[in-house]
Amino acid sequence: MTVVGPFGLSVRDQALEADVQAGLTAVEEGLLEATKSEVPFITEAAQHLVRAGGKRFRPLLVMLASQFGDRYAPGIVPSAVVVELTHLATLYHDDVMDEADVRRSVPSANARWGNSVAVLTGDFLFARASHILADLGPEAVRIQAEAFERLVTGQILETAGPRDGRDPIDHYLDVIGGKTGSLIAVAGRFGAMMSGADETVVDVLTQYGERLGVAFQLADDVLDIASDSRESGKTPGTDLREGIPTLPVLHLRAQAAAHGRPQDVALCELLDGDLTDDARLAEALEGLRVHPALEQARRDTVRYAEEARAALAPLPDCDARASLVELCDAVVHRAG
Numbered sequence: 001m002t003v004v005g006p007f008g009l010s011v012r013d014q015a016l017e018a019d020v021q022a023g024l025t026a027v028e029e030g031l032l033e034a035t036k037s038e039v040p041f042i043t044e045a046a047q048h049l050v051r052a053g054g055k056r057f058r059p060l061l062v063m064l065a066s067q068f069g070d071r072y073a074p075g076i077v078p079s080a081v082v083v084e085l086t087h088l089a090t091l092y093h094d095d096v097m098d099e100a101d102v103r104r105s106v107p108s109a110n111a112r113w114g115n116s117v118a119v120l121t122g123d124f125l126f127a128r129a130s131h132i133l134a135d136l137g138p139e140a141v142r143i144q145a146e147a148f149e150r151l152v153t154g155q156i157l158e159t160a161g162p163r164d165g166r167d168p169i170d171h172y173l174d175v176i177g178g179k180t181g182s183l184i185a186v187a188g189r190f191g192a193m194m195s196g197a198d199e200t201v202v203d204v205l206t207q208y209g210e211r212l213g214v215a216f217q218l219a220d221d222v223l224d225i226a227s228d229s230r231e232s233g234k235t236p237g238t239d240l241r242e243g244i245p246t247l248p249v250l251h252l253r254a255q256a257a258a259h260g261r262p263q264d265v266a267l268c269e270l271l272d273g274d275l276t277d278d279a280r281l282a283e284a285l286e287g288l289r290v291h292p293a294l295e296q297a298r299r300d301t302v303r304y305a306e307e308a309r310a311a312l313a314p315l316p317d318c319d320a321r322a323s324l325v326e327l328c329d330a331v332v333h334r335a336g
Contacts, residue, residue, distance in 0.1 A: 013319035019071055020323075023063040023080070024056060030081035031088075034128045045109060045121040046128075049088050052104035057216065058083045058187040061327070065191025065205045067320035068198075075140075075194035078132050082144065083187045085129040090151065092122030098242045102235045136194070143189060147182040154178025158244070169250050176217040177210065184213030200314065208311040208324065212331060215304035219335040221246040222297050225288045226336060237285050241275045247300060251293035267291065301335045 035046035062080035066073070094100070095108040096115045102108060110118035133141055154175045162171035188209030192202040224239045225248055239246045245253075249271060256264035267287045275281045288294055305328040315321045 016067065016319045016323065019067070020060065020063045023066070023071075023077060024059055026077045027056065027059040027062075027080045027084065030077055031084060034081055034085060034132060035125070037124070042121070042124060045113060045117055046124055048106070048109050048112070048121075049091060049104060052106045054104055056084065058087055058184060061184065061187040061209060061212075062191035062194075064320050064323055064327070065188045065197075065209075066195040067318070068192055068201045068205070068315065069195025071195055073195050075136050076191060079136060079140065079190035079194050080187070082129045082133050082136070082140075083183060083190060085125050085132075086144070086148065087183060089122040089125035089129070092118045092125070098238055098244070100235065100238050140190070140193075143186060143193075147186045150178040150182035152178075154180075154182070168245065169247070169254065172245065172247060172250055173214065176214055180217040181210045181213035184216060185209035188212075204311060204314050208308050211304050211308035211311060212328060215301050215308060215328070215331045218247055218297060218301040218304060219331050221248060222294065222301060222335040225285060225294060237275070237281050240271065240284055240288075241281055243275075246297075248288055248291075248294045248297040251296045252288065252291060255293060264291075298335050302332050305329070305332045 031050045032047065035043065035050055037043045037046065059080035062076060062083060063071075066076045091103060092109050095103055096110045096118050099110070100108045101111045108118070109121055129144075133144055154177065157171070158175045158179065162168050185206050186209070188205035189202055192205045197205075221239070224236065224246060228236055240249070252264060252271075253268055255261070256268045267284070270280065270284050270287065273280060275284060309325055309328045312321055312324055315324075
């Protein structure tokens with residue numbers, strides 16, 4: 001048994017391992033090529049997060065999905081580069097909105113060069129992704145456009161908050177379905193589609209990616225509270241500091257509203273206060289780390305990962321499918 005890709009995913013079949021490793025290597029080369037500019041400063045800024053590394057979760061899913069068709073088809077690696085470039089671009093923008101100082105264990109682009117450079121660099125990456133996408137055909141362009149619309153809609157809905165009478169947890173799950181699930185669904189779809197897999201397989205891997213994407217984001221929500229920066233690669237409590245209502249916080253608020261326990265109410269009041277103060281943020285993190293709301297968020301992560309696993313049932317029993325199942329387990333493991 002050997003190890004490949006993010007989270008130490010084990011791949012038991014040597015041929016599959018070789019294919020995945022070769023694909024990820026080609027994606028890495030493609031990312032560096034796509035982020036080059038005639039202006040050296042743009043190259044430096046655009047490659048800042050590429051060179052910082054990352055899980056390459058989305059390209060890995062493209063490679064595994066391509067195993068259900070012609071895994072050497074020419075569109076597979078470029079489509080993986082497109083998905084990862086799009087993801088990287090959103091990180092530049094997210095860090096500006098969140099005023100984050102650290103990303104992937106290095107200073108964020110906005111911390112290093114300022115907000116304007118970070119936003120424009122994200123735009124540059126979107127442009128380069130679109131350039132590659134144009135060579136993959138109109139259907140690929142349409143799929144990416146629809147996913148990007150969902151991604152932006154999810155971000156806007158997060159900013160606007162739930163409408164009156166809407167359950168905040170249901171609203172939040174819709175938000176992350178757009179913000180995260182949509183692009184990971186595209187990774188599964190592109191891998192299968194570019195390989196020429198049967199349309200049923202394409203649909204299965206699209207649904208799998210959507211559910212896995214939600215589980216992936218919920219695991220990040222847990223990590224934002226439960227981990228330190230060495231584990232997550234970013235400053236713990238970033239979402240808390242910015243007042244972003246992640247799932248553990250929403251479960252806490254629901255429990256406080258339902259039961260009115262003084263300790264829950266007090267923790268909610270702390271979260272509603274000024275968390276730019278490091279001491280108050282540390283106190284909030286400590287309170288959430290021992291609260292049942294965090295465990296409830298972990299259970300939700302497991303539930304979505306199990307739904308992703310169940311979506312794979314129509315696929316043939318093979319090493320690629322086994323690796324996709326293990327990817328579900330790996331996402332859950334991140335959440336503890």
